Amino acid sequence: MIESFVVVVRAIIAFFTLLIFTRILGKQQISQLSFFDYITGITIGSIAATLTTDLTSRAWPHWVGLFLWTLLVFIFQWITLKGRNIAKYIDGEPAIVILKGKIMEDTLKKTRYRAADLLKLLRSKDVFEISEVEYAVLETSGELSILKKAESLPLTPKDIGLLTSYKGISRELIYDGKVMEQNLNYIGKDEKWLLNQIRSNGFGSFDEVFLVLIDESNKLFIDGYRDSRNEKEPKTLE
Template identity: 85%
Template structure:
């Protein structure tokens, strides 16, 4: 009973310590996960787990180790923001692996990538012909950034001088059967208007609608709970 209580208390300490350190270190740890970030994340998590369950040792040394690791990561992140020298040695630099349709073999050897690995990354980007690639850059987090040659890139409305209407971000009017009154007021509409809109799509009440969106061009998307019978619908308001 006493050991369970100790584990409970230490788990709370480790949980909130990790929460605080995660907030301090920011989203970079998960948004751009480099090999260094991966290793530090595992190590910090391992120390926190030991702090929680290792009852043969005192909690204080584990907490100090957790603090030191988080502090060092914070210092290195600060150094990365101040200059590229530290970042170069910790995270490395992006490497060009394809140049004008040609594979840079020496770069592949330097980054310890096989041709099969490169082809796999290309296929994940919907590229099956290397000759279509102008540049392919292997980023520091292992992702592959690709610039296709201009003659194989899809034509956009801008290329042919076609003007397109601005859509902007869609606003939620109904979510999980509940009316988002703040967004409804933002577009200068009321619940009666919204009820008429969903009735025009075959729904009798707000409770029958899972999601209702409206974009800047006044086009609505409505999805109800009857997806097995009826699909969501789109309609432009008059």
């Protein structure tokens, strides 16, 4: 019973310590990981796990180790921000693996990538013809960035001189059955108006609606809890 209580206390300490340290290190640690971030993330997580469950040793040394690892990562982040050459050594550099439709075999060997790995990454980007690629860059996180040749790019409204309306960001008017009063006031409408809108789409009350969005062109998107309900197309407000 006492050991269980100790585990609970140490788990709470480890959780909030990791939470605080992660906030200090910033979003870089939770985005696409470089090799350095991957190693430090595993190590810090392992120390936190040991801090939680290893009851044969004192908690204090584990916490000190967790703090020191976090401090070292913070220092290295600061150094890499100040020194470009050091950043190259720690995180590596992006590598061009396809240039004007041609595979750079030497680059693949240096990055220890097989042709099969490259083809897999290309397919994940909806590219099935290498000849369509102008540049393919292997990022330090392992992601593949692709620039297609001009003739292989999809046609856009701008290419044919077609003007499109501004979409903007949609605002939530109802979320999980609850009316978002602030957003409703922002567009100059009230709950009576909103209720009329959802009733015209076959809903009897706010409780039946999971989500209502309105965009800059005043189009409503309404989604109810019952997916089998036949909902109308988004409409423009009068």
